[in-house]
Amino acid sequence: MFRKLHSLLGPLLVCTVFAISTPAASSETFKLLYQAEIQPESGRALVEIRLEGEKLPRKLELHLNPERHQELESDGDLEVNGDEAVWHPKGKSASLRYQFTINEQKGSGSFDSRITDKWSILRSDKLIPPISATMESGLRSRAELKLVLPEDWSSALPYKEIADDHYRIKDPGRRFKRPKGWMIVGRIGSRQDIIDGVDTTVAAPLGQNVRRQDTLAFLNWNLPELKKVFPEFPQHLLIVCADDPMWRGGLSGTRSLFMHSDRPLISGNRTSSMIHELVHVATGIRGDHQSDWIVEGLAEFYSLEILRRTGGISERRYQGAVDELEEWGKEAPTLLVKRSSGPVTARAVGIMRQLDREIRAATDGKASIDDVARALAEDRGKVTLARFRKLAEEAAGRPVKALDKDNLRDAEQ
Structure with missing residues (x-):
């Protein structure tokens, strides 16, 4: 040979x-x-x-x-x-x-x-x-x-x-x-x-x-x-x-x-698989045994958010799409799993929206979830809940309720 x-x-x-x-x-x-x-x-x-x-x-x-x-x-x-x-x-x-x-x-x-x-x-x-x-x-x-x-x-x-x-x-x-x-x-x-x-x-x-x-x-x-x-x-x-x-x-x-x-470039539920994968290319992050929801949730959140910002979908349709995902996410009893399935990712999108609103409210609009995502992309590699929370609290200037573990899983979990 x-x-x-x-x-x-x-x-x-x-x-x-x-x-x-x-x-x-x-x-x-x-x-x-x-x-x-x-x-x-x-x-x-x-x-x-x-x-x-x-x-x-x-x-x-x-x-x-x-x-x-x-x-x-x-x-x-x-x-x-x-x-x-x-x-x-x-x-x-x-x-x-x-x-x-x-x-x-x-x-x-x-x-x-x-x-x-x-x-x-x-x-x-x-x-x-x-x-x-x-x-x-x-x-x-x-x-x-x-x-x-x-x-x-x-x-x-x-x-x-x-x-x-x-x-x-x-x-x-x-x-x-x-x-x-x-x-x-x-x-x-x-x-x-x-x-x-x-x-x-x-x-x-x-x-x-x-x-x-x-x-x-x-x-x-x-x-x-x-x-x-x-x-x-x-x-x-x-x-x-x-x-x-x-x-x-x-x-x-x-x-x-x-x-x-x-x-399709834009799906019937107004998300975009293309933008979702582009976010993965941009961030280069992967989750640990309980943090894949962060990786997939951010990608799916921005697949809607970028379209909203560019006028690809209206504000009304954007809010309706996130509401539908949050409803689907009720099928996932917890986000803290190894692999983020459809309902887990849907529930994660709702968490990302909560977190974005909380950071904006805490900083009078001077910071947002963009600052958190950008910091993760700069570090790349493995992301953990602790790291994600730390970056979110640095952006907000105070503790964030959206990432409390009781918000990430149902009471019986």
Whole structure:
């Protein structure tokens, strides 16, 4: 397997990729090239991770999905044990190779990740697994992703393209960078615009029922208002759309999101799945075992609030929509659960409205829930109820009743 992969990838990498790559690395940086050859006939991607520099990381730990990351080989010391691989790169140039199974199907039969003979949609942070690096203090990577595609295929990723299907990877704060977010390759169509400073692309397989220009118009209408709440919104945004058999919903990723083509931009209950997922992109937060309602509640609250602020829905319809969600939320006895289901998220929207009103009243309108959401987005990472309450009380200048635990669950809970 090693010889086969080397013959496929090695000459291309040595002769072509580094010829158009960045200049030779200094003693404090090393070149990190991810190359993925997409193979529709096998349903797999042949992946190589190549390091080059005067100094390289001493150890890399790859956190694998054994059902998808397979047949690992390297030219250095490599130990594979279940869902973990430990690689010790040697010398000034080292590489590791594996095969990645692209299709990932849910129990319902729909796909989170899919490859056909014409296109493929997947997440680059699944293609390249999480990697923990042990390396000298001050040593940093200069990372790129190169895709090798069938003839007539093209690609779209939420990164700057420095050559055809060749991207520079940005991951601020990370010394060992890896690709993240949604990607689409194949015979695809796309529409692009710069919206309030955000390089925005809407892409989908050719021939599918996707309204790319409508989506761009919706973003031109609403993204600037969302950026007022989240001024650090990513500079690149990729929206990938597709028909069945892809999952019939929306899923956010780093600088990107997937949205099934059947999902309306504004639903019958006046919420917007598109804005909901954009809030996830903006905040980058996740809940602990009792705080997923904060993550989902904020996203659903702003899916209404942004439309209200832009005039997409009237004040009357906005209030009616939140009232309906609060009524639905009565089916959830508590918010303090691991996963925020429909009724839990609906109840959370009512809490967010209470909290916003309480902060505005306490500060004569000088602060609002926007200040809380913005602070969470600046920190990113995991959010807890304690952290959320602290930020809310800092914005209000006093304790807030909306986040009392008795308000977050029924009396018998």
